[in-house]
Structures are given as C-alpha cells and as structure tokens.
Amino acid sequence: MRLRFHGWMVLAGICGGSAWAGDASSDPGQAFAGVTTCAEARQALARHPGVTGGGARVEAICAAEAARPRHEPDAQAEIRQWHRDNVAAIGQQVRGLMISQDPRDQLAAALLAPTYQLEGGEAAGEWTTDAATTAFAAARRLGPDDPLVAWMEALDCPGAKAAAGCDPHAAMQRLQRLAPDNTAVWLQQLRDALDEPEVERILSRAAAARRYQLPLGELGLLLYDALDQADAPPMSPRLATAMASDMGLARPVGRRDMTAMHAMALTTAVVLPTYARLRHACIAEDDVPAPARRHPDCIGIYTRMAQSELLISRALALASLVRLTADAPEGAHWRERLRELHWLWHSGLEPVNAQAPADYILTSWRKGEMAALEGVLAAAGSPLAPPDGWLPENERLRSLITTGRPPARD
Incomplete structure (x- = not known):
C-alpha cells in the first residue's frame, strides 16, 4: 500500500532526474539522471557502484516499471x-x-x-x-x-x-544571519562537524531556535510557476488516461498534474536532507541512545521538527522523541502523537491516490503537507483521529508506539 501511495512520487523522481550536477560517485540524482527503465537503472548502478543509495534507487525504478501498465504501441x-x-x-x-x-x-x-x-x-x-x-x-x-x-x-x-563561485560556508553564514530562529539552518552544519565538542555546540544552538522550516514549499512553488509558464503540448484524452495509469491515479491527468509532478521531483532532489547526521548525534548506530548530556538538546530539536508541516520531518522526529523519552513521563504523549500521525498516513492512502498529484502537491506547498493530508481526509469524510487500540501493521512502528523502543533483535 505504501508503494502505491508514493507511486507517483517515485515516478516524479524518475522523470525529473537530477536538478543539480555533481559528483556521480556519491550523488544518486546525477548517476540516475535520465534513467526511466529497470535495465537503464541497473546499467547506471554498474557504472557508479559506489553511489549513495544506489541499490534502493534501482529497486524503486524497477518496482515502478513492474507496476506500470503496458500500453498499446500507439499510446506509447x-x-x-x-x-x-x-x-x-x-x-x-x-x-x-x-x-x-x-x-x-x-x-x-x-x-x-x-x-x-x-x-x-x-x-x-x-x-x-x-x-x-x-x-x-x-x-x-x-x-x-x-x-x-x-x-x-x-x-x-x-x-x-x-x-559558479559557490561558497556553501559563506551561504550558511548568510542564512544564520537572515533566519537565526530556524533550527533547520543550524542543523546544516552537522554535515561538516569535525569533533564531538563541535557537534554538541551545533545541537545546542539548533535547540535554542524557535522553528524548523525547510524551503521545500517555497522552492516547489517557484519551480511550478516557472514550468507552468512553458508552452506545454496539449494532451489527448488517450494520453491523459494512459499517463494517469502510469502514475496510479484514479482520474485522467492534466497539464497541472505533470507540472506539479516535475516541480516536486526537482524540489525533493535538492531540499530533502538525509537526517542521518542528526540521528547519529542523538541516537547511536547500535540503537542505544547517545550520551545523556545531549538528550535535552536533542529533545528540543526533535520537538521543533515534530511541529513541521513536512510529513517526513514530523515522522522521523516523533519516532526519535518516542525513543528518547521511553522511560520519561512525557513518553506516553509522544507515543500517542506517533500513532496519530501514522493513522493519518494510513487512512490517507486511498483519498490521496484519488486526488494527487497537482491539488495535493500545491496545497502541501502552500499550506503544508499536514494541512493537505487533513484536507483530503476531511473531503473524503474520513476521521482524523485513530480508533481506540488501532496500531499500524509495521512491526517496528507497533513496538515504538507500545513500548517506546524498537523490537528486540534476534
């Protein structure tokens, strides 16, 4: 079900390719730019075997191809x-x-x-x-x-x-001056932190900020407007239906759908962070919490992220808060928040599939993903709160929600 929910998002990534040029040995967008078939994806991975996340990208492209309907030659x-x-x-x-x-x-x-x-x-x-x-x-x-x-x-x-004369360090200093209250700005420094004291200094400064906001919506709308002004070719009814089936939509696509999809692919390729550095700083790789002295700052940072309108930020933040507060009185609050979020995600699968991509994507950029998802559910008459006792099927999520900890390893 989750694959279908994100099917048109995966397709957007495939169609959009890489927005920026870079080192293909580490940048999956560069290595897989222009790749649309499973065979091409495997060839790209063979050319760039060290690309970050290359195996997962190949699996996503192959899964999308396998799920894609077979069209008549004329339609193709x-x-x-x-x-x-x-x-x-x-x-x-x-x-x-x-x-x-x-x-x-x-x-x-x-x-x-x-x-x-x-x-x-x-x-x-x-x-x-x-x-x-x-x-x-x-x-x-x-x-x-x-x-x-x-x-x-x-x-x-x-x-x-x-x-290009780029200077990421100078740009980060400008951002800190322009948006000093944005936790996301300060967290960008983690990728270049050289030692433990510097990591903890960054965590402390990020925790002191008041909000967490990435430029996803702002950039998405900028690109959508730019693409929308292009003299795009018209779509025949056959084409609109065929492309809708490729994207897993329950209705024919239109120009706005394709424009939004392409803008989303470009935006997410650039803006979405990996979150790995923050997780490593706050929760060690062996699933044991990081040093206790970091907990207050990590909890503060994840609390800001849990208020984000970006679903992935909120989901990762809540999962981390659940673990960091497993034995604390506030742990029950975060576990319920995590359950509520995944109920929205679960119950929104079918309504979002029927509405996406254009209306859902544009609303998520203008008002936030949470507002977009809740709006789709409200229009479909679906409850926003989970029934008593409801738990997701995923074993790890069930364990986090019920115990505050991931399941024990065999």
Missing part, C-alpha cells in the same frame, strides 16, 4: 512524443528565465537547465550544466541576501562549483 509512441515536446517547451522557457534580472528567475533556470538537457539520450540544444552554472552565478549576484538563493548555495551548487 504518443507518450514519448509528448515528453519530447514538453522538454523542448521547457528549454524555451529556460531561455527566457536566463535573461531576467530577477534572482529567483535565475535560480529556477539553474535548476531546470541541466534536468531538461537530454532528449532520447542525446544533448538537446545548448542546455548543459554550463547554463546552470551561469544562471546560478546570476542568481547569487542579483540576490545576495535572498534566503532561498542562500539555501540552494548552502545545500549544493550546479555545474562546476569553481566556475
């Missing part, structure tokens, strides 16, 4: 032609963005240019990573104090970093 040809025409339209849109004096137009161009440079495995026009480098340099020059531009520079840079 129409789908391929639509994608070619759409790539050409987006390329034209990027040309327009690159002559703008607005830093966010240039930022959108930097993200779009490398992703839509390929057509049938060959370079399409002049859109290469050089275009992304040029556009991102313009975005930095035109918006030196734009928080979104600073976020993108801090997270990653397109093309050849030296040519």
Whole structure:
C-alpha cells in the first residue's frame, strides 16, 4: 500500500532526474539522471557502484516499471512524443528565465537547465550544466541576501562549483544571519562537524531556535510557476488516461498534474536532507541512545521538527522523541502523537491516490503537507483521529508506539 501511495512520487523522481550536477560517485540524482527503465537503472548502478543509495534507487525504478501498465504501441509512441515536446517547451522557457534580472528567475533556470538537457539520450540544444552554472552565478549576484538563493548555495551548487563561485560556508553564514530562529539552518552544519565538542555546540544552538522550516514549499512553488509558464503540448484524452495509469491515479491527468509532478521531483532532489547526521548525534548506530548530556538538546530539536508541516520531518522526529523519552513521563504523549500521525498516513492512502498529484502537491506547498493530508481526509469524510487500540501493521512502528523502543533483535 505504501508503494502505491508514493507511486507517483517515485515516478516524479524518475522523470525529473537530477536538478543539480555533481559528483556521480556519491550523488544518486546525477548517476540516475535520465534513467526511466529497470535495465537503464541497473546499467547506471554498474557504472557508479559506489553511489549513495544506489541499490534502493534501482529497486524503486524497477518496482515502478513492474507496476506500470503496458500500453498499446500507439499510446506509447504518443507518450514519448509528448515528453519530447514538453522538454523542448521547457528549454524555451529556460531561455527566457536566463535573461531576467530577477534572482529567483535565475535560480529556477539553474535548476531546470541541466534536468531538461537530454532528449532520447542525446544533448538537446545548448542546455548543459554550463547554463546552470551561469544562471546560478546570476542568481547569487542579483540576490545576495535572498534566503532561498542562500539555501540552494548552502545545500549544493550546479555545474562546476569553481566556475559558479559557490561558497556553501559563506551561504550558511548568510542564512544564520537572515533566519537565526530556524533550527533547520543550524542543523546544516552537522554535515561538516569535525569533533564531538563541535557537534554538541551545533545541537545546542539548533535547540535554542524557535522553528524548523525547510524551503521545500517555497522552492516547489517557484519551480511550478516557472514550468507552468512553458508552452506545454496539449494532451489527448488517450494520453491523459494512459499517463494517469502510469502514475496510479484514479482520474485522467492534466497539464497541472505533470507540472506539479516535475516541480516536486526537482524540489525533493535538492531540499530533502538525509537526517542521518542528526540521528547519529542523538541516537547511536547500535540503537542505544547517545550520551545523556545531549538528550535535552536533542529533545528540543526533535520537538521543533515534530511541529513541521513536512510529513517526513514530523515522522522521523516523533519516532526519535518516542525513543528518547521511553522511560520519561512525557513518553506516553509522544507515543500517542506517533500513532496519530501514522493513522493519518494510513487512512490517507486511498483519498490521496484519488486526488494527487497537482491539488495535493500545491496545497502541501502552500499550506503544508499536514494541512493537505487533513484536507483530503476531511473531503473524503474520513476521521482524523485513530480508533481506540488501532496500531499500524509495521512491526517496528507497533513496538515504538507500545513500548517506546524498537523490537528486540534476534
């Protein structure tokens, strides 16, 4: 069921490829850019065997291909032609963005240019990573104090970093000045922490901030608006139905659906953090809690994350809070919060499948994922609170909710 819930999200990632260019030996987006079939995915992994998460990416692509309906040859040809025409339209849109004096137009161009440079495995026009480098340099020059531009520079840079003049450290310092109350800003430093005292200093500063907010929605809306202005090709009824079946939707797709899907793929490829460094700092790899002296800061950080409108942030935060407070009086509160969240996730599977992607994605960016999910459930007449005694099927989640601890290992 969960695979179906995220089916169109997986497809979005496959279609969107990598928004930024980088080192393919460690960047799964780069290594799997333009890959749409299981065979291509296995070949990509063979070329880049050390890519982070490569095996999981191959499994996701192969699972999506296996679940994808088989279309008649004419329908397949129409789908391929639509994608070619759409790539050409987006390329034209990027040309327009690159002559703008607005830093966010240039930022959108930097993200779009490398992703839509390929057509049938060959370079399409002049859109290469050089275009992304040029556009991102313009975005930095035109918006030196734009928080979104600073976020993108801090997270990653397109093309050849030296040519783009990127300085992630300086960008992080700007973000700390522009958004000092954002826990997410301070947590970005964990990836470069050199020793235990520095880790604990970062945790303390992050815990003192008042909110946790990633630029997912802001960037998603920026890219959606940029893509929406492209002169996309029309969709025939046959094409709309065929592409809907590919995405697991209960209705024909439209232009807004495809635009939202592509924008989501680009956004999540750049913005979503790994969370691994924070987990390692707060909960050791052998599933034993980290040193007790860190607990107050870790609980403070995860408490901010548990208020996030981003579902993955909230889910990971609640699971960590449950473990950190397993023997504390407040543990029961966090265990119930975790149960309630997974009820929303579980009961939202079918309603979201019927509504996604455009309406759900856009609402999640504008109002937050929690608000989007609750809105879909309310429209479907589904209860927002779990029935007494309800528990998820997943063994690990059941154990966390009932005991505050993961299940014992064999």
